[in-house]
Amino acid sequence: MLSFNGLVAISATYVAFLFAVAFAADRRAARGHDGWLRSPWIYTLSLSIYCTAWTFYGAVGYAARSGLEYLTIYLGPSLVMLGWWWLLRKLVRIGRAQRITSIADLVSSRFGKSTSLGVIVTLLAVVGVTPYIALQLQSISQSFAVFGAAGGARWHGLDAGSVALWSAAGLALFTILFGTRNLDANERHHGIVMAVAVEAVVKLGALVAVGVFVVWGLGGGPAGMLARIDASPIAAWEQSGGRWVAYTALSAAALLCLPRMFQVLVVENADESHLATASWAFPLYLLVMSLFVVPIAVMGLELLPGTNPDMFVLTLPLSQGREGLAVWAFLGGFSSATSMVLVATIALATMVSNHIVVPLWLRARSGGAMMSGDVRSVVLTARRLSIVAVLGLGYLYFRLSGGGAALASIGLVAFVGVVQVLPAMIGGLFWRGATRGGAAAGLLAGFGLWLWTMFLPSVGDGALLSAQVMADGPWGLDWLRPRALFGAATLDPVLHAAIWSLGINTALFVAVSLLSFPGPVERLQGAQFVNVFDHSDNPGSWMRGAAEAEDLLVMAQRILGPAEAQQVFARAAGAQGKAGWLPDVTPGFIQELERELAGSVGAATAHAMLGQMTQGASVSVEDLIAVADEAAQIMEYSTRLEQKSAELERTAGALREANAKLTALSVQKDAFLSQISHELRTPMTSIRAFSEILQAGGLNPQEQTRFAGIIGEEAGRLTRLLDELLDLAVLESGQGRLDVRAVRLDEMIDRALAAALPEGGSMKVLRRRAEEAVALETDADRLTQVFINLITNARKYCDAPAPELRIEVRDAGRAVDFIDNGSGIAPEQSRVIFEKFSRLGDPGKAGGAGLGLAICREIMSRLGGAISYLPGQGGAAFRVALPATAPSLSNA
Amino acid sequence: MRGPEPRPLFLVRASYRRRRLRDAARLAPAAAALLWTLPLIWPRGETRISVVLVYLFVVWGLSVAVAALMARALLRADAAEPGPRDAPDEREPPE
Structure with missing residues (x-):
């Protein structure tokens, strides 16, 4: 009979063999000869870690207790693999495109590289998987115990706890050696994958061997076996x-x-097409694994009633004296347990170090990765400590739970726990509306409910939850009983926990997602994940920062290792067409570097580290948006500048025009001054001449009177001229007051005629009084002044032998025409008659300064009317258009 | 984001077949799941468990075979016409 030491020696030899395999695989991979290491078959076999000791031992026990139900545990994964095209392909593509390092990294990365989500998923995974690791330790110690029971006295003093402890220690060593040898750029562990693949073959072979022995050796071939199955206690299909x-x-x-x-599935995947092979090969593996479970269970129940059905795989061969077969089966179970623990521990340690330890460490050293010591060693140390901690927790759970519960129930506890990630994961992959808040709410609720309804009750009766809480609920609240939440007392416990935790998880995830609004990074990542097949490249989320290539190299060396970091930099420099090691720090390069680093420390951490380097703080899309805002502001500013300059141009144009006008006005003013001095000088000359003659004396009184008369006449002319100029100046400057009243037109014409035509003049006036009887609102004196001027002009200039003046009122008092029967005004002269100092014919004849019509025009424009010359009336004709309404008083 | 590249309304026969192959690949797990839940409607207590056992494993084996054939075809199709980029039904409007 095999001794304890013999079994330990066999285990040690087997482990040494696995060491060798892992070591060789790592060596080959390091040398680049990883061709067949990356084959789809190795990939498929590595997936077999799904079949843990729970499958190897527990499935038989499950079948012995519940019939065919154990198959569900293998049919589900087969369905997922069969549907690879729809889901797994997308998952793997995203994992590769985003350099995802763990499931926590996936969720964190999808929801805006959120650190808090990474922490939640990591905690959930640690709490969920710990019982699972405990399960493996338990199976190892149980399998030792089986041999102990068969071996009798020589096994005296065997302690199940110490076997578990030593197993845990050995596994920790193995995992640390091969799992943390280096921080791989893409987190692949060739050595471990290879060892796992070998173990997959060993455990499949062992189970098939036991199965073949049971069916053909004990059961009498397939037909006989089927008959035994139908005769067994599990025969009823219920x-x-x-x-x-x-x-x-x-x-x-x-x-x-x-x-x-x-x-x-995702992280160690080297090639997407491996999924295609695994899609049928892995279901086939599962099929073969579960094929002999029922025969072994049935035969165990038949031959070894009353013993632990979980151990039938070992006890059946042992009871038949097949020690060699039993040892193979033992190694199969050992392989199942160790391969699961290896990979699970690596996965958990990666998550713990990337999502909890390194972020905390980075936060603690806010000086940034630059100033720090060796990041690489920190990450590796964190990972090693995490491995030890995870295995320690597993061992603790094993001791706490007493190693008693059936294997299957522990496995289901873990399943329901980790499945809480599903809503956030699937939602994140297919629904762009999923938000960080929704994922966090769902995860926390599901996590809490799972703890309450499943995990705490599972840790042995009364260990964490007292029997009283289990029976009556906390504080006597009976609707909060862990096994009958909200009164659901009749459900199967697993179903009960799964329905409540997943249901509320999903509901909260969807509801909070619908109600919240995702941040910019989230939306970017959401689009990247959901539409991964449209654009498998990363978002351009880096602006050129303050980091120099050399600083980045220093940091990258600490994480990736000097050789690899230098290689990455040299490659980037080469791609930019530069010689040497240092490429330009372009956004593209930083993005590439972030992806490389993400492979080692996770997306969120890599982002944060590069953020510290490039801008002293995290460069996020928020920052980019700020930059875009700045650019928009600059653009707006330049648009404003353009507008201003256009405005300036317009102003300059206006100024030029004004200048031209001023120049023209200055010319006009000069002309006006010379004219006015001429007008003033003519009478002044006569006044001076005659006053000098008078001073000289020697004149008779008649002459004196005549000369004094001339002087008086000329002085009167001067006064009139000055009066008119003053009048014009007042009118033109808009000063002076209008005296607007209601007046009658005919009265004004009467006054004008009386003033302008002395009694007994030769001019004959033709009027139609009926039409003149119109009431107006205007300044009567000013309008009368215009009329007087026109009538005076007609009297002065009308050269007809029998002068006539027709005064016609038109349009019901809107216009008054003054038409004489003289020769009129020539067209070329009619254009200038309203200008100042324009006079027709001989200046001396009129005796005026030529300001009369100019004054008339000013008056009419002040009154809101107009005065114009009417050609073709058979004489000089002026039309005075009266204002329609009262003139504006604004200038009054 | 995506330019409005002109797409033909109808596909040539080969592309059409590839599309339907992808449809089948998406439907495959649903079909297998349906077949695997079929024994649930068989009469309880009367059906012999060996029948159920054999039935389940036969369906399992058949799905493995079908999956193997489809995986090969899908890989070939993917090589001929990479990615679902051209499949209009996989496109979504930007959000």
């Missing part, structure tokens, strides 16, 4: 439909959400 469907769905979801499965 499967609960709810459990069947729910467990299938749970296990399908668990394949996606279990950290170790995510590690091998």
Whole structure:
């Protein structure tokens, strides 16, 4: 009979063999000979870590207790693999495009590289997977115990706890050695994957060997076996439909959400096309794994009634004296347990170090990665400590739970726990509206409910929750009983926990997502994830920052290792067409570097580290938006400048025009001054001449009187001229007051005629009084002044032998025409008659300064009317257009 | 984001077949799930468990075979016409 030491020696040899395999694989990969290491078959075999000791031992026990229900645990993953085209392909593509390092990284990255979500998922995974690791330790110690029971006295003093402890220690060593040898750019572990693949073959071979022995050696071939099955205690097909469907769905979801499965499915995936092979090869593997479970269970129940059905795989061969087969089966179980623990521990350690330790460390050293010591060693140390901690937790759970519960129930506890990530994950992959708030709310609610309804009750009766709480609920609140939440007392416990936790998780995820608004990074990442097939490249989320290439190299060396970092930089420099090691720090290069770093420390951490380097703070899309805002402001500013300059141009044009006008006015003023001095000088000359003659004396009184008369006449002319000039100046400057009253037109014409035509003059006036009887609102004196002027002109200039003046009122008093029967005014002269100092014919004849019509024009424009010359009336004709309404008083 | 590249209304036969192959790949798990839940409607207590066991494993084996054939075809199709970029039904409007 095999001794304890013998079994330990076999285990040690086997482990040494695995060491060698892992070491060789790592060496080959390091040398670049990783051709067949990356084959789809290795990939498929590595997926077999889904089949843990729970499958190897527990499936038989499950079948012995619940018949065919154990199949649901393998049908679910088969369904997921069959549907690879729809879901897994997208997951793997995203994982590769975004350099995802773990499931926590996936969720964190999808929802805007959120650190808090990474922490939540990491905690959930640690709490969920710890019982699962405990389960593996338990199976190892149980398998030792089986041999101990068969071996009798020589196994005396075997302690299940110490076997578990030593196993945990050995596994920690193995994992640290091969899992944290280097911070790989893409977090692939060739050595471990290879060891896992070898173990996959060993465990499949062991189970098939036991199965073949049972069916052909004990059961009498397939036909006989089927007959025995129908005769066994599990023959009745009384499967609960709810459990069947729910467990299938749970296990399908668990394949996606279990950290170790995510590690091998997505992170360790070297080529997307490997999925195509695995899509049928892995279901085939599962098929073969579960093929002999029922025969072994049935035969165990038949031959070894009353013993632990979980151990039938070992006890059946042992009871038949097949020690070699039993040892193989033992190694199969050992392989199942160790491969699961290896990968699960690596996955968890990656998550813990990337999402908890490194962010905390970075926060603690706010000086930034630049000033720090060796980031690389920090990450590696964090990972090693995490490995030890995770295995320690597993061991603790094993001791706490007493190692008693059936294997299957522990596995289901873990399944329901990790599956809480599913809503956030699937929602994040297919729904752009999923937000960080929704994911966090769903995850926290699901996590809490799972703890309450499943995890705490699972840790042994009364260990964490007292029997009284279990029976009556906390504080006697009976609707909060862990196994009968909200009164659902009749449900199967697993179904109960899954329905409440996942249901409320999903509901909150959807509801909060619908109500909240995602941040810019979230929306960017959402689009990247959901539409990963449209653009498999990363978002351009880096602006050129303050970081110099050399600083970045220093930091990258600390994380990636000097050789690899230098290689990355040299490659980038080469791509930019530069010689040497340092490329230009372009946004593209920083983005590439971030992806490289993300492969080692996770997306969120890499982003934060580069953020510290490039701008002293995280460069986020928020920053980019600020930059865009700035650019928009600059553009707006330049538009404003353009507007201003156009305005300036317009002003300059206006100024030029004004200048031209002023110049013209200055010319006019000069002309006006010379004219006015001429007008003033003529009478002044006569006055001076005659006054000098008078001073000289020697004149008779008649002459004196005549000369004094001339002087008086000329002085009167001067006074009139000055009066008129003053009048004109007042009118032109808009000063002076209008005296607007209601007046009658005929009265004004009467006054004008009386003033302008002395009694007994030769001019004959033709009027139609009936039409003149119109009331007006105007300044009567000013309008009369215009009329007087026109009538005076007619009297002066009308050269007809029998002068006549017709005064006609038109348009019901809107216009008054003054028409004489003289020769009129020549067209070329008629254009200038309203200008100042324009006189027709001989100046001396009129005796005026030529300001009369100019004054008339000013008066009419002040009154709101107009005066114009009417050609073709058979004489000089002027029309005075009267204002329609009262003239504006604004200038009054 | 995506330019309005002109697309033909109808596809040539080969592309059409590839599209339907992808449809089938999406439907495959649903079909398998349906077949695997079928025994739930068989009469409880009367159906022999060996029948259910054999039925489930036969369906399992068949799905593996179909999946193997489809995986090969899908890889070939993908090589001939990379990505679902051209499949209008996989496109979404930007949000």
